[in-house]
Amino acid sequence: MYTEMEALSESIIKATEEICAAGKLSNGQILVVGCSTSEVCGSKIGTDSAPEIGKILVEAILSVLTPRGIYLAAQCCEHLNRAIIIERSAVLGHEIVNAVPAPKAGGSFATAAYAAFSDPVAVEAISADAGLDIGNTLIGMHLKRVAVPVRLSVKTIGAAPLVAARTRPKFIGGVRAVYNESLL
Numbered sequence: 001m002y003t004e005m006e007a008l009s010e011s012i013i014k015a016t017e018e019i020c021a022a023g024k025l026s027n028g029q030i031l032v033v034g035c036s037t038s039e040v041c042g043s044k045i046g047t048d049s050a051p052e053i054g055k056i057l058v059e060a061i062l063s064v065l066t067p068r069g070i071y072l073a074a075q076c077c078e079h080l081n082r083a084i085i086i087e088r089s090a091v092l093g094h095e096i097v098n099a100v101p102a103p104k105a106g107g108s109f110a111t112a113a114y115a116a117f118s119d120p121v122a123v124e125a126i127s128a129d130a131g132l133d134i135g136n137t138l139i140g141m142h143l144k145r146v147a148v149p150v151r152l153s154v155k156t157i158g159a160a161p162l163v164a165a166r167t168r169p170k171f172i173g174g175v176r177a178v179y180n181e182s183l184l
Contacts, residue, residue, distance in 0.1 A: 004158075005052075005056055008040070008053065008056055008057065008060075008157060008158055009056055009057075009059075009060040010060075011154050011156075011157055012057050012060045012061055012134075012154075012157055013060045013061075013063065013064055014153065014154050015132060015152050015154040015157070015162060015164070016031070016060070016061050016064040016065065016132070017064055018150075018152045018153060018154070018164075019031065019130050019131075019132055019150060019152065019164045019166065020064065020065070020068065020070065020130075022130075022150045022152075022164070022166050023129055023130035023150070023166035023167070024166075025068065025070050025129055025130055026068070026069070026070070027068065027069030027070070028069060028070075028071070029070050029071070029129040029130075030070070030071045030072075030073050030086070030090060030126060030127075030128040030129050030130075031061075031065060031070055031071070031072055031073065031128060031129065031130050031131065031132065032073040032074075032075060032084070032126060032128035032130075032131040032132075032139050032142040032143065033061060033072060033073070033074055033075065033109070033131065033132045033133075033134065033139070034075035034082075034109075034131070034132075034133050034134065034135075034137030034138065034139040034142075035054070035057060035074075035075075035107070035109035035132075035134040035135060035137060035157075035160075036077075036107070036109075036134065036135030036136070036137055036160060037049055037050040037051075037053040037054050037057075037107070037108040037109060037135075038050070038135070039134070039135025039136065039158075039159060039160035039161075040053050040057075040134065040135060040157055040158035040159060040160045041053065041158060041159065042158070042159035045135055045136065045137070046077060046078070049103040049104055049107065049108045050108055051103050051108045051111065051112065053108060053158070054103075054107070054108030054109040054110075054111060054112035054113075055108075055112040055115075055116075057109060057112070057134075057157070058072070058074070058109065058112040058113050058116050059112075059116065062116060071086060071087055071089075071090040072086070072113060073085070073086045073090070073126050073128055073142065074086070074109055074110045074112075074113035074114075075109075075110065075137060075139055075142060076099070076101050076106040076107055076110040076122070077105075077106060077107035077110070077137070079104070079105045079106060079107075080099050080101060080105060080106045080110075080122070081124070082137075082138070082141065082142075083097060083099055083106075083122045083123065083124055084122065084123050084124070084125065084126045084142060085101060085106075085110045085113045085114050085117070085120055085121075085122055086117075086120070086121065086122075086123060086126065087117050087118065087119055087120065087121075088119040088120070088121045089119065091121065091123050091126070094123050094126075095123070095124075096121040096122060096123055097122045097123060097124055098122070099122040100114060100122070101113075101114050101122075109134075125141065125142060126142050127142070127143070127144045127145075128142050128143050128144065128167070129144065129166070129167055130143075130150075130164070130165060130166040130167060131143050131147075131164065131165050132162065132163075132164050133162070133163040133164070133165075134157045134160045134161075134162055135157075135160035135161065136160075136161060136163075139165075140165075143165055143167055144167035145167075145170060146167055146168050146169065146170050147165040147166070147167050148165060148166050148167065148168055149163070149164070149165055150164040150165055150166050151164075152164050168183060168184055169183050
């Protein structure tokens with residue numbers, strides 16, 4: 001029997017595969033994901049945290065990223081100032097902060113990521129290579145400086161709107177500059 005949870009898992013897997021392709025993500029790069037499980041369930045952001053939904057989504061995303069060597073950066077909710085939960089190996093040299101997310105203080109998605117990672121840490125900010133925003137969580141502050149919107153075939157995760165972005169290097173040098181097309 002096909003369940004709603006299977007549908008959530010399949011939709012986020014497809015979206016994750018699409019953003020990895022669109023962003024040309026490879027080993028060592030970072031995908032930031034902000035997720036309101038309240039919005040996924042059809043409630044207002046921050047009002048109906050759903051730990052089981054967070055766990056399903058994190059597991060599905062990691063099933064795509066881990067074989068590719070891509071790091072997941074899970075954005076916390078407003079109560080932790082949208083800090084990032086990530087594997088320590090992804091942020092060597094960055095200053096970590098002392099925060100452990102919980103469903104009502106950090107969010108169910110970040111809590112699930114913290115539990116799933118082998119050596120999780122929190123950092124205040126990251127410069128990710130691409131991102132998925134599930135439920136209008138405002139991930140833009142955690143993307144590299146030049147973000148490019150990506151239209152995915154998946155428009156929602158549950159009841160939550162899905163927005164995606166990849167990044168690219170800045171153009172510098174003016175009209176005489178020559179650019180590397182593979183970096184676009």
